Amino acid sequence: MTKCGIVALAGEPNAGKSSLLNALVGELLAIVSPKPQTTRVPVQGLVTDGEAQALIVDPAGLIAPAYPLQGAMRRAALAVIEGADVVLHVHPLTEHPAPPLERLLPDARPLAAARLLVYTKADLVPAARRPPPDPASPAVSAVTGEGIADLKARLLLALPEGPFLYDPDDVGTQPLRFFAAEFIREAVFAELRQELPYAVAVQIDTFREAEAGVYIRATLAVERDSQKPIVLGKGGRTIKAVGIAARTRIAAFLDRAVHLDLWVTVWPKWRADPARLAELGFPSRKEKGR
DSSP states (O other): OOEEEEEEEEOOTTSSHHHHHHHHHTSOOSOOOSSSOOOOSOEEEEEEETTEEEEEEEOOOOOOOSSHHHHHHHHHHHHHHHTOSEEEEEEEGGGOSOOOHHHHOTTSOOOOSEEEEEEEOGGGSOGGGSOOOOTTSOBOOTTTOTTHHHHHHHHHHTSOBOOOOSOTTOSBOSOHHHHHHHHHHHHHHHHSOSSGGGGOEEEEEEEEEETTEEEEEEEEEESSGGGHHHHHOGGGHHHHHHHHHHHHHHHHHHTSOEEEEEEEEEOTTGGGOHHHHHHTTOOOHHHHTO
């Protein structure tokens, strides 16, 4: 009998969830940044090994929302966690011990899923300074690969019996245009100063495949007119750098030539606009009953 189920990664921002997803899947699906709260819409990766298949989902980090976008991100994260078969509580080993998962989920419905605490970023803690090993809460590193194979095997073993839901050769379930938008956001986080990336939304207007490669037209939306020249940069230098980095990442992911056309516009106060948030893939408060 085959096994198949959903594994949700739950933790605070910058816990290393996105890097862990990439390490488990073996593909750079989730964008990674030193800046916290980079993930917005949950990213889905697939791990299939023998008779077991796990859909591993990386939602936004769990924080008390300060504005409507963060509220939508939290609702999406809770929906993933509440619907999972296994909840992987992710916490950095550098901040040992982890708080109880319940402290991060005061507004969640009761969880029926199996749970496992895993400590990430083990490569940042020398062996002499580590707490005693605990099989119930393993330490792993997405950088060195420490503990990743054992964790993957443990997750697959914990899944319920059931038929595969996806092609065993797939590594993700979301459309290519989703990943294109994410990789553009990753470049935005890398190129722009500390606060501005959080005010940038990315929307794919055109995603066209042809024999010569892929043509992508994308809109980068900011909230205020004063932010637009910052994204463009002097003489267009910043948007050019974003485009080069994003195109390189997308081309490597697709293994095809990519022509990327970026445009910058203003969506006033989009982070507080329910219609804009729905366009970007977030469920409304009414939909989730929260």
